[in-house]
Amino acid sequence: MKFLIPIIPARALLSTAIASFLCLSGFAQGNAPKDLNVSNVFGPSTEAAFYLDLEGSKKSGFMKKAEDEFPEFTDGLEDAKEDMSEFTEITGVAIEDLVEVAMSFTGVDAVFAAMESGEEPELDSNASILFAGRIGKPLAVDKLVDNVLAKIEEEEGSEVRKLIEGSRSNFQGAALFTMPKEFLEENDVPFSLSFGLRGVGKEGFFAIGKTREVKRFFSGGNGKKTQGNAFSSEVRKALPSGGQFWFSLPLPEALLDQATEELSENPMGAGFAKVIGKIREAGIGIHFKDESVALNLGLACEDAQSAVQMWTLSQGLLAMAKLAASSPEADIPPVVQKITSAAKEKTVLFSIDLTLDDLSAMAESVGGGLEPGGFEPEAADPEDLVGEDAPDFEIALLDGNDFKLSAVKGKKVVVLDFWATWCTPCVKALPEVRAATDALKDKGVVLVAVNQGERPADIQGFLKKRKWTGLTVGLDPESEVGDQFGVQGIPQTVIIDKEGVIREVHVGYGPNLEKRLLRELKEILAE
Structure with a gap:
């Protein structure tokens, strides 16, 4: 909307x-x-x-x-x-x-x-x-x-x-x-x-x-x-009843013509282009149940024959996606296995029923993902930075002060946590990162939560709602500091020792993060 x-x-x-x-x-x-x-x-x-x-x-x-x-x-x-x-x-x-x-x-x-x-x-x-x-x-x-x-x-x-x-x-x-x-x-x-x-x-x-x-x-x-x-509305008729939310929108011919032209330029997309050109309306339906949420996407075509053609093509694409998702090395979330499709008169309906466990798994799987239009990845793997001297930087803080890495060299162990308010894994990880660093702050450990690309007002509102007081937040609106530390996805946590050497890099969020950070920080402080 x-x-x-x-x-x-x-x-x-x-x-x-x-x-x-x-x-x-x-x-x-x-x-x-x-x-x-x-x-x-x-x-x-x-x-x-x-x-x-x-x-x-x-x-x-x-x-x-x-x-x-x-x-x-x-x-x-x-x-x-x-x-x-x-x-x-x-x-x-x-x-x-x-x-x-x-x-x-x-x-x-x-x-x-x-x-x-x-x-x-x-x-x-x-x-x-x-x-x-x-x-x-x-x-x-x-x-x-x-x-x-x-x-x-x-x-x-x-x-x-x-x-x-x-x-x-x-x-x-x-x-x-x-x-x-x-x-x-x-x-x-x-x-x-x-x-x-x-x-x-x-x-x-x-x-x-x-x-x-x-x-x-x-x-x-x-x-x-x-x-x-x-x-x-053909889409509205096809969406399952009982949902608490639905939305439908006719798709202008000019928009479809542009999509068809772009797809036609690729030989592999030529068949799909013909089907896309016959779509007339799109819609979404959501039904919140007791234990799950049902999501439905409807695409209405100009006639029932076109809908069957689209459904047939979608079946092949879904089969390939599900096969790829079954591989242990796949980046495709396993929940793709739950997607179904059906042709109902002029509409092709794509459906999936998600539980909270499914959503949690999806959130963790995309924890290393990029914000749309966000941060360009560096060629190097961020974990390759371990053992290297940390690049010096100076960053504005949310409270109006500044933080410069070289100013605390020889005095503090610095933990950088790259995050954003929209990132579910970040929201889960940051309290654990903070708990680990707060436990050792008297021994010279400091945390800077380096926010990626968000406005100060939005960050302040987020912190206020969660009552996250006293958190040192760095502002990195263009991801310049993130680029220096090879941030390809968030959350990313970097531990820098007192000599300015990068000792640990963690990408994404996993279980027992707080315990793992505590153990690593104690080992560094004991040297």
Whole structure:
């Protein structure tokens, strides 16, 4: 969904979101119409579609266990909480109050065309976007309205407040407010946006988007609860039911033509190129179960015959991948053996069911992997550096100080741990590296956790969430220090003795790391 992010500037989204809750002053209380549900977001003109059942995801046994095993799973939620903190303070609505959300978007071709030409995607008058959701709590209406009005006046001025108040109308029991396009033109939104909300007993529904689409949402599809069925998606039909998340997107012909042309240049890819050119839509579905998570990728073709051709070709490719994965020397994760494929009418569906053990094995297997677009590997194996003099370097620290290796030569044993917040094995390894070095810091051992390629603000937020206080973090935004130490993948831990000689290099994360480091450091200190 990242391609949708730049479409509406942040200020317009914030103004829209805040103003949408202003309509609570006209909340229609009582029983909800039976045809009012989040699936009303999807209509005949929907191209790209997105749905997320937040409540169902949180209740799944898999997610509850995953949060304990992989704390990074909750990073996105924690970031969202921080981003919404001011909004929550004003409205009383927190991210935990959202039960389910959905989005419909029309104008995919224009977005891809802009991205292909290197321009920033923008909406035109023919495009439309609708975001809606269900809130699972009653709201303090009077307090909320007073707070929101005051905030709008503070941020945008009294004229904007009057403009919003004057735009109020009632539609199908919902209170609507409309922001005229003249006000939004400075934010590159070429049409009027409406926002509305209807109270439904102890919960509520909200919708934000093009005025026509918001009204369609609250109209409930002319009394038919299955209004969402008017949305036609071959991938959606093929995805297994019961999933908490799904997303579908039509693939523009220009994008497929480019991929076909590139594949056709390679004789081995010619057959695959013909099949790729017949894909019309892609989609993803995720189902969080009690003990596992089911991932599904769907590719819809122009007809059933093309789908069978793609499935046949995929069977051959999967067979080769599974055969390669069975080799002890293979770099392919063993979970590839679990991938299955099937042809369902016009769609080829690729599926895999993963347990927490599978995810742990995958995380460890890619521990030495590179971040996409990240650090270029050196020709030499980093372990070949053992016994060599460590290259001198000076690096800025997160706390504003600097660290220079030569400044501690003859005084300290230095442990460098190359890491990043996105790297699951790094997050597991760093506490063990720190425990080993902290146990010997009185004997002259220092740790510098050299972060690879991330912004200081992101690192600080990560450390705060995990309460990792007092950690000395080096900033290596271009991986210059990493290159000096042959970092090809992370985590990588390097031990440098007091004479400046590299004594140990560990790549990746494995069991008993803390004990192994303690033993090595004690041996070095005993010399």
